[in-house]
Amino acid sequence: MIRRKVLHFTAHFQVFFLFFCSMNTVENSLRTLAAQFLSGLVPGGEVSPAQVLLNPIPADFEGDVSVVLFPFLKLTGKRPDELGEALGAFLQQNLCEIGSWTLVKGFLNITFTPEYWTSLLKDVYAQHQRFGLREATADAPNVLIEYPSPNTNKPLHLGHLRNIFLGMSLSRILEATGQRVTPVCLYNDRGTNISKSMVAWQKFAHGATPQSTGIKGDHFVGDYYVKFSDLYKEEVKALMAEGKTEEDAKKQAPCIQEVERMTVAWEEGDAEVRALWEQMNGWVYEGFNESFGRLGCRFEKNYYESAVYNLGKETVAEGLEKGIFFRKDDGSIWIDLTDAGLDEKVLLRSNGTSIYITQDIAVAYEKQRDFNYDASIYVVGNEQDYHFKVLFEILKRLGMKASDKLYHLSYGMVELPTGKMKSREGTVVDADVLFDGMIQVARETAAEQGKLEGLSEAEKEHLYTMVGNAALRYFILRVDPKKKMIFNPQESIDFQGQTGPFVQYTHARIASILRQGGDIQLKDGYVPHPKEVQVLATLGRFGSVIQTAADKMDPSALASYVFELARDFNQFYHECPVLKESDEAARMFRLALCASVGSVLKNGLYLLGIEAPERM
RNA sequence: GAUCCCGUAGCUCAGUUGGAUAGAGCAACUGCCUUCUAAGCAGUAGGCCACAGGUUCGAAUCCUGUCGGGAUCACCA
DSSP states (O other), rough: OSOOOOOOHHHHHOOOOOOOOOOOHHHHHHHHHHHHHHHHSTTOOOOOOGGGGEEEOOOTSSSEEEEEEEHHHHHHOHHHHHHHHHHHHHHHHHOOEEEEEEEEEEEEEEEOHHHHHHHHHHHHHHTTTTTTTTTTTSSEEOOOOOOOOBTTTTTOOOOHHHHHHHHHHHHHHHHHOOOOOEEEEBBBBHHHHHHHHHHHHHOOOOTHHHHTTOHHHHHHHHHHHHHHHHHHHHHHHHHHHHTTOOOHHHHHHHHHHHHHHHHHHHHHOOHHHHHHHHHHHHHHHHHHHHHHHHHTTTEEEEHHHHHHHTTTTHHHHHHTTTTSSETTTTTEEEOGGGGGGEEEEEEETTOOBBHHHHHHHHHHHHHHHHHOSSSSEEEEEEHHHHHHHHHHHHHHHHTTTTGEEEEEEEEEEEEEETOOOGGGGGGGBHHHHHHHHHHHHHHHHHHHHTTTTTTTHHHHHHHHHHHHHHHHHHHHHSEEEEEEEEEOOHHHHHOOSOOOOOOHHHHHHHHHHHHHOOOOOOOSOOOHHHHHHHHHHHHHTTHHHHHHHHHOOOOOHHHHHHHHHHHHHHHHHSOOOOOTOOOOOHHHHHHHHHHHHHHHHHHHHHHTTTTOOSSO
């Protein structure tokens, strides 16, 4: 079970991302000028640049960008063609980048001059390796991000992969907008589930260890968790055969009672139980660390439920004093959130012990102490939407600093074509198995292609890992996080079409050209080909796509972008020779375009957690 | 029962604060490798944007209702 999943993006969080990244200075000028002109036509009114709607233009029409006139017809009392003519003439007069314009219905379609495109390429190429990216300043906001927060009784599965891919990608995206990002992980390392693995190990292992069996630690422990479930099922069945009700049988099964005793013993600090717990968790962490290592994620700090599960009590006591919480007759402590559209919520059991949310309150303060964050993101599945609404509301009422900068990145579940993953039915897709499988497919595909002669074995293996990783990560990240997604193992290993390997392939192609291309010296006076304009237009969007992805906490925006850029480039590639181009100005323009696209693809892939190979 | 999320091509998904003829990829069919990497490119076919109303110059997008799918509503995590 993943600790958490996420959903809505609060408006106030976006206040954070102050800078509205606008690389598109021409579009800004366009808006400003249009607003200025339109304001003059509206009696007593004012049109702001933001009100000017700029649209992309459908393929069949001429032009680079379109001003939508409809919103201003009523305001100005003019007909579309009348307003369009006037606005078009005004804009062309005042913006030298505008080459021509046409009017189609209520749309003023503007075409930029060739000089605009060549100067755009000059700009992009000049900064191409850092184009679209921002460096964090020393006083940049410090954003804490928590993921994937697994339980320590089972290995990672497909659901964790979505979590990890989102967490990693979002971290990098936020960094690319100039923020400082601190990744942390919270381990749910105690309680009933962990006790189950321990009980089963005592019963069945006869002292076996990951070392003695050669099984990866997290899988080793997970196997005993499964063994426990099987045993439990049998015992329940046996009791029911003796005539007990299912409810009673589930409570009275000897093994589950042993689990309860074990959990109590753990809480009482029983030395033997603690030692076993340390040992088994140690195996799990070894396994997790291996998985995290090859997935490329690392954490600034680890938090453990076992260390904090009792810590929330003080905070709850303070809240009680302040009258934010109240005590019921049985001694349990509650908060009434009905005025916020939520329910009453228990914070402390009647016996004084803490529950899940108590722990979360504690961890929120711990994080604040440790990192003094400006914002805190929890990457957790959408099944916990309600939990986080409650948690954030509580923290707000407690008056915690930055309590208005807490964000639940809620993502939907991953399902299989056959339905949901169910551990009971053995349909859970294991993360390690899946990852290995992807690499194997990459290996086989590369063997079929046979383009890798000259690479060492180590380089080849690295490449297979890159490509397998790309296929898997892209397949998952291209879907809007908040939506549930269907994971089809067959399609996920596809390397054609809208896939990670397709984008990688495009990068490798570009790298190949650049290796043979020589020095690049841009020349003046070149008039770009339509396909080149198309590539440049897409290239220019990179910065704003990153910003959108950051604002919405949605890497899928970037996944789409990277694919579109690669697709545009491939079209250009098929129509415009680069190395074989005899005209010097054209060849230089194209080489610079290749270099720029190569860098943006590489950086864009990086933001998704994908490496860009030089060959493939 | 209450609350929240989702419903777009056969399949998987895009679709900016409402804007032009709803887009990709996969699968299917047709072409293109003596030319910079064919993991590519070009083309054909595929749609009552779940359904019904409403708002407006204009709705896949906003509102209401219906149907279908999912999640949550524990002194579980």
